[in-house]
Amino acid sequence: MKPVNQPPRNRTGGPDHPPRWAQRLLRWLHPSNTLEEVEGDLDELYAYWHQRAGEPHATLRYLLNVLSVLPPFVRRRQQINQYPQPSLFHPDMLRNYFTIALRNLWRNKLYSSLNLTGLAVGLAASALILLWVQNELSFDSYHPAADRTYRVTNTLKISGDPWVWSNSPLKLGETAQREVPGIERITRFKTPWQAPNFQVGNDLYSEDKAVFIDSTWFKVFDYNFLVGNQEKALDDPNSVVLTETKARTWFGNPEAAVGKIVRMDSTNLVVRAVVRDNRPNSSFRYDVLMPIGVSLQNANARANEQDWNNFNYQLFLQLNAGAKPEKISQQLTQLYRVHKLDSSITASLIPLRDIHFNTSFQNDVLPKGQRKTVMTLGLVGLLILIIASINYVNLATALTSQRAKEVGVKKIIGAGRGRLFAQFLSESVLLTLLALGLALGLIGLSLRLFNHFTDNQFRLDLGNTMLWLFLLGSVGLTVLLSGVYPSLLLSSLEPVKVLKGSNVLNSRNTGFRQGLVVVQFTISIALIVTTLIISRQLHYVQTQDPGYQREHIFMFQVPFEDGRNTVSIRSLIKQQLRDLSGVAGVTSANQPIVDMKSMHSGSLKWAGKRDDFKPTVSQFSVEPETRSVFNLKLTQGRWFSRDMKLDTANVILNETAVKSLGLKAPVVGQWFEFQSRRGRIIGITKDFNFQSFHQKIEPMVLFYAPSWQSHIFAKTAPGTTPKVLAKAERIWQTQFPGKPFKYTFLDESFNRLYQAEQKAGQLFNVFASITILLSCLGLFGLATFSAERRTKEIGVRKVLGASVTSIVSLLSKDFLRLVIIAIVLATPIAWYLMNQWLQDFAYKIDIEWWVFALAGLLAIGIALLTVSFQSIKAALTNPVKSLRAE
Amino acid sequence: MRRTYLGEFEEIVLLMVAILDGQAYGVTVSQEIEQHTGRIVTFGTVHNTLIRLEEKGFVKSELGGATAERGGRRKRLFRVTALGSRALQDIQQLRNELWQLMPPQSLKLSGL
Numbered sequence: 001m002k003p004v005n006q007p008p009r010n011r012t013g014g015p016d017h018p019p020r021w022a023q024r025l026l027r028w029l030h031p032s033n034t035l036e037e038v039e040g041d042l043d044e045l046y047a048y049w050h051q052r053a054g055e056p057h058a059t060l061r062y063l064l065n066v067l068s069v070l071p072p073f074v075r076r077r078q079q080i081n082q083y084p085q086p087s088l089f090h091p092d093m094l095r096n097y098f099t100i101a102l103r104n105l106w107r108n109k110l111y112s113s114l115n116l117t118g119l120a121v122g123l124a125a126s127a128l129i130l131l132w133v134q135n136e137l138s139f140d141s142y143h144p145a146a147d148r149t150y151r152v153t154n155t156l157k158i159s160g161d162p163w164v165w166s167n168s169p170l171k172l173g174e175t176a177q178r179e180v181p182g183i184e185r186i187t188r189f190k191t192p193w194q195a196p197n198f199q200v201g202n203d204l205y206s207e208d209k210a211v212f213i214d215s216t217w218f219k220v221f222d223y224n225f226l227v228g229n230q231e232k233a234l235d236d237p238n239s240v241v242l243t244e245t246k247a248r249t250w251f252g253n254p255e256a257a258v259g260k261i262v263r264m265d266s267t268n269l270v271v272r273a274v275v276r277d278n279r280p281n282s283s284f285r286y287d288v289l290m291p292i293g294v295s296l297q298n299a300n301a302r303a304n305e306q307d308w309n310n311f312n313y314q315l316f317l318q319l320n321a322g323a324k325p326e327k328i329s330q331q332l333t334q335l336y337r338v339h340k341l342d343s344s345i346t347a348s349l350i351p352l353r354d355i356h357f358n359t360s361f362q363n364d365v366l367p368k369g370q371r372k373t374v375m376t377l378g379l380v381g382l383l384i385l386i387i388a389s390i391n392y393v394n395l396a397t398a399l400t401s402q403r404a405k406e407v408g409v410k411k412i413i414g415a416g417r418g419r420l421f422a423q424f425l426s427e428s429v430l431l432t433l434l435a436l437g438l439a440l441g442l443i444g445l446s447l448r449l450f451n452h453f454t455d456n457q458f459r460l461d462l463g464n465t466m467l468w469l470f471l472l473g474s475v476g477l478t479v480l481l482s483g484v485y486p487s488l489l490l491s492s493l494e495p496v497k498v499l500k501g502s503n504v505l506n507s508r509n510t511g512f513r514q515g516l517v518v519v520q521f522t523i524s525i526a527l528i529v530t531t532l533i534i535s536r537q538l539h540y541v542q543t544q545d546p547g548y549q550r551e552h553i554f555m556f557q558v559p560f561e562d563g564r565n566t567v568s569i570r571s572l573i574k575q576q577l578r579d580l581s582g583v584a585g586v587t588s589a590n591q592p593i594v595d596m597k598s599m600h601s602g603s604l605k606w607a608g609k610r611d612d613f614k615p616t617v618s619q620f621s622v623e624p625e626t627r628s629v630f631n632l633k634l635t636q637g638r639w640f641s642r643d644m645k646l647d648t649a650n651v652i653l654n655e656t657a658v659k660s661l662g663l664k665a666p667v668v669g670q671w672f673e674f675q676s677r678r679g680r681i682i683g684i685t686k687d688f689n690f691q692s693f694h695q696k697i698e699p700m701v702l703f704y705a706p707s708w709q710s711h712i713f714a715k716t717a718p719g720t721t722p723k724v725l726a727k728a729e730r731i732w733q734t735q736f737p738g739k740p741f742k743y744t745f746l747d748e749s750f751n752r753l754y755q756a757e758q759k760a761g762q763l764f765n766v767f768a769s770i771t772i773l774l775s776c777l778g779l780f781g782l783a784t785f786s787a788e789r790r791t792k793e794i795g796v797r798k799v800l801g802a803s804v805t806s807i808v809s810l811l812s813k814d815f816l817r818l819v820i821i822a823i824v825l826a827t828p829i830a831w832y833l834m835n836q837w838l839q840d841f842a843y844k845i846d847i848e849w850w851v852f853a854l855a856g857l858l859a860i861g862i863a864l865l866t867v868s869f870q871s872i873k874a875a876l877t878n879p880v881k882s883l884r885a886e
Numbered sequence: 887m888r889r890t891y892l893g894e895f896e897e898i899v900l901l902m903v904a905i906l907d908g909q910a911y912g913v914t915v916s917q918e919i920e921q922h923t924g925r926i927v928t929f930g931t932v933h934n935t936l937i938r939l940e941e942k943g944f945v946k947s948e949l950g951g952a953t954a955e956r957g958g959r960r961k962r963l964f965r966v967t968a969l970g971s972r973a974l975q976d977i978q979q980l981r982n983e984l985w986q987l988m989p990p991q992s993l994k995l996s997g998l
Contacts, residue, residue, distance in 0.1 A: 037949070037959065037962040040960065041933075043957065044913045044955075065928050067928075068929055068930025068931065073934075074930060075934040
């Protein structure tokens with residue numbers, strides 16, 4: 001058989017051609033590698049149909065057939081390349097990328113080192129921050145049954161704000177275990193009321209990380225036993241479990257510790273096991289763990305703990321799978337109703353994972369985190385990474401013109417865009433990995449400092465998968481942020497334009513880069529403002545007069561011992577202290593004046609008090625000398641006096657108390673009942689801040705109860721403190737032989753109130769400096785580039801008579817504009833953030849305009865300094881040099 | 887036991903390529919099918935089938951030289967490969983064998 005039809009002649013351009021829009025559609029949508037043949041075939045067919053059946057028919061069929069070769073109907077022909085391209089990951093290709101990348105790094109030493117430093121510093125800083133953030137967010141989540149473990153808290157609601165606390169009666173745990181279904185096991189702990197002393201061999205240690213626990217403790221919480229039996233560790237009532245570090249300090253090594261005897265006060269304990277140190281994300285930071293029984297050696301104490309009114313234990317419940325915590329807490333509340341006959345207390349359960357950030361109750365024995373701080377620092381970490389990446393983007397795009405020829409030649413030889421993209425991306429991966437190496441070094445160097453700051457024990461443990469996950473995640477993020485844009489830009493260059501030598505970067509790229517600089521400086525300026533305001537506020541609260549004297553006063557606590565009259569021991573110690581030379585005054589009180597936590601509600605009565613009004617007041621037990629030692633001011637009436645026998649029933653109020661209790665004038669002389677003793681109000685003190693400046697001054701009742709004064713305060717004359725302390729220690733030793741003398745200075749405890757803020761402030765200082773440094777690196781790179789690009793222009797200007805000043809200002813002007821835009825952007829952001837932060841303080845500074853002006857000036861100054869280095873260099877260049885090579 | 891399944895339409899297209907002997911391309915194949923089988927098929931069907939046949943290795947193709955025809959666009963000319971002709975022969979042989987096995991009266995009966 002012969003082919004039936006010779007292909008008919010096509011008369012393109014004639015009147016009978018297929019509809020042009022259909023042809024355009026075809027060209028637009030049909031796969032490009034079969035377009036030519038298909039288009040020709042369809043034209044031919046059109047002519048054939050036209051000839052046989054006329055134009056309308058042909059057009060219809062043509063349209064139908066065009067449709068049949070458009071996606072999704074058309075099958076794509078696989079590209080078979082005559083010159084197969086090696087795979088992207090072919091070793092030869094990789095080696096080629098690597099070589100080229102290294103050569104480029106080497107050729108532009110300045111840029112490379114700027115880039116590397118920037119990235120390394122950024123990576124190190126943000127990795128540290130992220131590590132910390134992750135640690136904070138993962139608190140207590142590593143216990144296998146963390147999801148089913150809950151902490152019991154109790155809420156007392158009588159009047160006003162409910163009072164929430166985390167201690168429960170000893171009996172609650174046992175009763176709950178017995179009577180409430182759904183509880184798998186309970187465990188409790190109690191911290192000693194003051195640091196116990198341990199005698200190990202001949203050495204004496206005061207240990208503030210000791211705790212009494214139930215034997216179920218190790219079943220509920222995850223501990224890693226190095227030596228000793230987990231099951232039987234606390235079976236013996238006189239046993240003790242140590243952490244690795246504690247075992248090392250006491251016995252040299254964990255193995256040697258087991259079986260040894262430690263003497264706590266008057267009890268001998270046997271070390272049964274040694275566990276691995278507490279993890280940094282554990283709430284339980286105790287190094288010496290003893291059974292609860294050890295604390296209940298005498299019958300009195302045992303009986304005491306059977307009382308449902310003594311809330312001394314932190315109770316944790318491990319529920320059965322599927323048990324409803326709401327229901328269990330209701331049943332616990334019911335137990336209070338039945339056993340304590342009290343309807344005002346409700347129990348609730350907090351999931352174990354949440355206790356770190358739970359701030360519903362104050363004075364927790366467990367360390368707390370502030371979610372706000374964690375989030376803020378996390379954000380700062382991310383910002384640093386972004387700034388470092390922006391540097392890379394800026395420097396890499398600035399180098400585009402240098403790489404343009406390479407791209408042109410490669411494209412002409414046949415490299416596709418994807419290939420070039422991969423090449424440049426791999427360069428940024430390489431650089432980031434190099435930076436990672438440097439960053440690891442930096443982290444190693446700064447870890448100790450960081451641990452000190454955050455009160456943590458992070459280690460640069462290279463076996464830690466989490467650390468690697470973070471580092472690699474940061475690297476990935478950096479590559480994504482920094483590598484993609486330059487790679488896209490470079491791979492998009494058109495070879496013809498590049499090789500002809502026309503300008504490869506259009507104004508849009510410049511705009512993008514300038515935008516990035518604005519972002520960097522906005523962040524930097526906002527951080528400068530933040531730093532300034534935080535440090536001013538901290539300065540404010542630390543120098544603000546709280547209304548009492550705190551300088552040169554040291555304080556210590558007199559321990560309570562069975563069978564000894566604490567009041568007389570205290571008087572004796574006070575008298576001996578007073579006799580020392582250099583001591584300006586001695587007094588005692590129920591708590592340190594800098595941060596008073598003791599509150600009272602209920603027993604207050606006075607003339608004209610409404611029955612339903614049950615205010616909560618702070619209680620401060622003082623004595624006649626207290627006033628002169630702290631230099632408290634009275635506005636009315638008089639202070640307590642030893643000559644007035646009735647003063648132990650009398651009270652003094654502070655101004656706030658007078659106001660909030662609604663006492664009518666004349667206040668002094670009215671009767672007042674407090675702690676079941678009725679006396680008179682003998683005076684009113686000027687308000688003083690007995691808590692941190694976060695809190696407003698609260699109503700306070702000062703009373704004179706010698707038995708309520710466990711803290712002794714001694715004021716020394718300036719310069720005599722060390723001598724007085726040495727003598728005080730001798731006095732202590734005669735009273736409490738074998739107990740270490742522990743004292744604190746009031747001004748130190750005062751400063752400790754703002755420790756969290758101070759740390760945040762210091763961290764901000766550090767990280768703000770890092771961001772500014774990084775921004776400057778970026779700006780420096782950009783300035784260098786811009787000066788280089790304008791070499792010829794500067795040459796011509798100089799030849800025509802421009803002065804050095806005019807050229808420097810010409811080059812600096814552009815950058816100045818960017819910084820000014822950044823100032824405008826940063827001001828409202830920083831203002832808003834700082835306004836939020838200051839809300840936490842009851843006493844705060846105003847945000848003043850000059851802070852922003854100062855930050856702006858600082859930024860401008862830094863930017864000018866950075867830019868001028870390059871612009872002056874450019875302005876001083878001999879024009880002959882720059883113009884010669886044309 | 888054919889290694890690659892050949893569909894009915896694929897078989898027809900493959901046959902046409904063989905028939906056209908070097909002159910087979912989209913236009914001629916569609917026209918031949920239309921002429922000899924009376925089936926009106928869209929160009930896309932033919933195009934796709936040719937690509938599929940080539941992927942399966944039954945035909946091979948190359949672009950013809952540019953001519954003044956069709957606006958200078960080149961044709962893609964198809965030829966049957968050894969594998970393709972083998973496949974066609976296999977089918978033919980199988981059919982023959984099956985026909986031989988058929989009892990003579992069966993078709994007559996069913997034809998009635």
